[in-house]
Amino acid sequence: MDKGVLAQRAVSLSSDYLSGDRAGVAAGSVHSLVAQRLQRTGYGAEVYHLLAEQPGNPLRRRAAVELTCECVEDDPEFAFALELAVRQAAALSTVAARRLGAAAGEGAPPPGHGPRPRRRARTWGLLAVLLILGGSVVGSLVLSLSV
DSSP states (O other), X not given: OOHHHHHHHHHHHHHHHHHTSSOSHHHHHHHHHHHHHXXXXXXXXXXXXXXXXXXXXXXXXXXXXXXXXXXXHHOHHHHHHHHHHXXXXXXXXXXXXXXXXXXXXXXXXXXXXXXXXXXXXXXXXXXXXXXXXXXXXXXXXXXXXXO
C-alpha cells in the first residue's frame, strides 16, 4: 500500500475512533498504533493531542497524516504493523456492513424477482421427462415407419 494512502487511512480510522464514529477492536488497534507512534516526540505528542481534541478538524487531520507518513517512511516495522491493522479494520468494516445490509434487506431482489430454486428444478425435471418421452415416441414412430 502506498505510504501516503496508508497514513491517510490510519489517521482517518484513528480520528473516527476518537470521535466515536467508529468502534471496535480493529479501529482501536489502528488508533493505538498511531497514538503511540506520534507521542514519541514532543511535536508528535502535540499533533496527537490537537487531533484528540478535535478529531474532525481537517487541518489537524492533515498534520497527523503528514507526521504519520514520515513515521511510515522512517520505520518499516511500524509501516508493516500499521498496514496490517488498517487492512484488518477495512476487512472487518466490510463484513459488518454486509451483515447489516443483509439484515436490513439491502441488496436483496424485490419480491418475485429473485431466484426460485424449487420452481427451476421442477421446470428442468419436467423438460427432461418430456424430452425422454418425446424421444421415445419419435423413436418408436421412426422404427414403425421404417419397417
